[in-house]
Amino acid sequence: MNPNLHDHDLIVINSSAGKDSMALTAYVARLVTAQGFTGPVVVLHNDLGVTRSGHPVEWPGVEALAREHAERYGFRFEVRRRERGGLWDQLLNERRKWMSSAARWCTSDQKTSQGIKLVTQLVEEFRAEAGITSRPVRVLYALGIRGEESDNRARKSILAVDEAHSSRNRTITRWHPIRDWTVGEVWAEIKAAGLRPHAAYSWGMSRLSCSLCVLASPEDLFLAAWLRPELASDYLWAEQELGHRFRLDLSMVEIVGGLHVAELEQAGNPDARTALGALAGVIRAVVQEQQDAKNADRAAAGKPPFPAKRVNRRTVAQLDKVMRCARRAVSLAPGRTPSREAA
Incomplete structure (x- = not known):
């Protein structure tokens, strides 16, 4: 019309x-x-x-x-x-x-x-x-x-x-x-x-907007953080300063940490396995905290708690998502040339 x-x-x-x-x-x-x-x-x-x-x-x-x-x-x-x-x-x-x-x-x-x-x-x-x-x-x-x-x-x-x-x-x-x-x-x-x-579109971004928009897809967020590591570092600092998770389903710690692991993997660095384990520990701690809070609410409502094995399942699923997006970002821009803030 x-x-x-x-x-x-x-x-x-x-x-x-x-x-x-x-x-x-x-x-x-x-x-x-x-x-x-x-x-x-x-x-x-x-x-x-x-x-x-x-x-x-x-x-x-x-x-x-x-x-x-x-x-x-x-x-x-x-x-x-x-x-x-x-x-x-x-x-x-x-x-x-x-x-x-x-x-x-x-x-x-x-x-x-x-x-x-x-x-x-x-x-x-x-x-x-x-x-x-x-x-x-x-x-x-x-x-x-x-x-x-x-x-x-x-x-x-x-x-x-x-x-x-x-x-x-x-x-x-x-x-x-x-x-x-x-x-x-x-x-x-x-x-x-x-x-x-x-x-940025030629580098693999599907949207422009803010480089690290909270409403962007995980794929775009990881790629933007990989292409603009200085900006990602500032956002990581802000997340820690605020004490507030960047997104409920994805933190800057996970984005930066996943990219670090993927970069080590790409370089064939044996430290990649250790870094991956550390990232999994960070994710598990968050998942456990979230489940504890939900179980407290369920107890107050007279409902049974979620089973402990649910933490393992959610940790694995989140780690898989993080690493899939991180590895994709690193593979799309292996040399990370655009990180120099070029337009």
Whole structure:
């Protein structure tokens, strides 16, 4: 369902420089040309900041790449940053807990809030330039979300007024034009447009986003940590500093530890067996702690405890998952050339 762009005064395209953002930008550009829309089109990139060691939370080079994509079509390009600090500062100094699917403050605070601030600025500019005083400025706010990535995204409307952020001065309509696209259709759009993807895709990443996004697949997390060991080291430090597990099903200790074992294995180092045993011990201790907590809850509810052998099964399963992902990462980038933070 394509909107009539002339029903809107200006368009904002959100871009992380990832594949969905690229396809979104190219698609909107095609529609702008087809419909002869002459209003302002602005591409927004949100800078999420750096870690304590100065390493970008996002893949290096994404801002420049998003700018390149915008300039390809002559669109205005804007970068926004949270005034009170980037994702790392917010994590360590304010939230003190990692993000999760149920607590996506990274999106709400670092992206959405900054985007709405830009909209406020653009509306004021447009109102002054166009002399509009009798009606709200109509903003079409485009995001490159796709239903394949989650059930929640699949349920979102392709076109809907954002009542929460609209006002008497502006009407914001959220637009998700590629919601129903497959990943194949995304890459086909990019190829047809001739846009340059980020090098991380050629290294084996399936998504861009933050390099170590808590919502990423285990495969992507291990590969990103292998390609960016300095960033992984900072995240490991943060996990220990916070005393809060990176993800319920996967810790930074497991990611870094698994990659260490896989690297030793690849080099034929006999210490690999010892390192693997140590990693298994770490995993077992966590599994045991989790089972003890669950058994305490079950006892309080008058239920029998889980059997002790369940700890062994879960330890083996977790170790297998960790090492499968770690060995895959090391095999995809055996020389780890991209670790130099190149874009």
